[in-house]
Amino acid sequence: MAKPTQTPATVASPDPVPPRRRRMKDLRKQPGFDTIAWICLFLLYAPIAVLIIFSFNDNRSVVKWTEFSLRWYKAAFENEGIRKATLISLQVAAVSTIFATIFATMAALATTRVRAFKGQTLAYAVINQPLMVPEIVTAVSTLAFFGIIKQATGINGIGFLMLAHTVFCIPFAYMPIRARLEDMNLSLEQAAADLYATPIQVFRKVTLPLMAPGIVAGGMLAFVVSLDDVIITLLVAGPGETTLPVYILGQIRRGITPEINAVSTVLLGLSVVLVSIFFLIGNNKRT
């Protein structure tokens, strides 16, 4: 009844319900698409949900639910191997994130807000190279190359692993920083320069604070990507350099225990928290 009064134009039409509105509603719909979308969402989350739920199960079985318990978290925490692997994972992720973020920030400053320059396409291609080559190919190439260096110099150590991580973290850190810079216009920096700020002052007081959310977002992505890497680490890591995902893979190969569920849930929770913060930063930028 309210509808005709809202749209007086349609009062004259013989049709009691405004035809346009009624059709607009289902015009966009395709039969079954909604259902598939909901099934898709369900399928994406159901396995993860099962994994998380059974990590809190007070039973050796990963199938039968008995009682809520943190027993497996305690077991995982007390496990020497897990603790060591976690520490190494965090070290590698922290070091490679710092370097990757610094290099990505510099590269983003050089490639955004400038006129097209010679070699720009090449620069983009090089920066994005780690994303284009299949991970397993990168892994074996890096293994072969590092093998040569290690043999020639006699240098060993976790630095190689950190270097390999830095390489594939750069494009992930670069993307959000570049996106952030592209959204900033040069007027504030020009204003600062007009007020006799030196280039270094402009960068420190204007550019850097403005691009900080992009840098934080890029750093977090790099951290998550490094923390989650399996294939490259599996092949490149030397003895005693087992990261948490590689440790988990080894455990899964040996057999399934609820302890793995507990560690996986912690690692998963960490990634989800970091990525959620990343999305929040991204959304704030737009508003």
Place this chain on the structure above:
Amino acid sequence: MADLTSSSAGERLAEARRQTNAAARRRRWQLLSPAIIIIAAFGIFPLTITLIYSFLSPGTYGGVRWEFSTNAYVQFLFDRDIFDDTLQFSATYLSIFGRSIGLAFGATVGALLIGFPTAYFIASKPANQRNLWLFLITLPFWVNLLIRTYAILLIIRDEGIVNISLMWTGLIDQPIGMLYTDYAIFAGLIYSYLPFMVLPLYASLEKLDFRLVEAAYDLYASRFQVLRHVIVPMAKPGIVAGCILVFIPALGAYITPELLGGGKELMIGNLIALQFGGSRNWPFGSAAALILLVVVMVSLIVYVRYSGKEGSNHG
């Protein structure tokens, strides 16, 4: 005189501009150099090592011997008879490659069939709900691939929740052996890379002008005709991008076949990794890696060509 001074001033101005331009260029490359050098030295250069290694002979305990040999590539297609040294065609490795392409292709089609309706559904939602949906679809992607694959393994095992539930309902009385089959790998690949399909599809469907859909309905098109002749053609760039983004990582997958195929159902990724580990034939592993790389690069080039053409067509 006046002419002369003005021209020299102009020259000086031009000279100053050249200098600032040169300084800007130098600064730009200084800023770019750490990222470029580190990726070129430790990301791109190692690929040439792989190329060289693929033409050497395998060392006894892994590694290579510096002797030129095309055996790695020959081995891909032929078996060398141990007794009379003749070559016999062998499809073992070719079939692993073929299976990988088949599984990756199947996973791409599967992801498209699930991803397209999902992306369309999100694009037709009101703007304020879209971001939440996108977030929900992409979030699992950031969860460690290994953990997601392990989660699938947990539910499709013989003692997994799927079999238990099916047996409880009485539909089956023996667990269905789902794990360690090609189907498990196939499902795992779709699950792993689905977000890669949804995002580009959404990006092109979001720009869809629904007035065109309306116009098609006004011209008595059925729902399916609208989908086929209006929506799908306009989403084509997204479809191509999504398919490439799923196909490439699925082809090189290592973890999914490793865990869900149980090491028996090999894909090319496992074959490569095996050569650098247990069975230790680095040249052969390098050759397999290079063949994989070439397939991936060719599909990327096809995609870039295609999307470039599309872009210019639309102005």
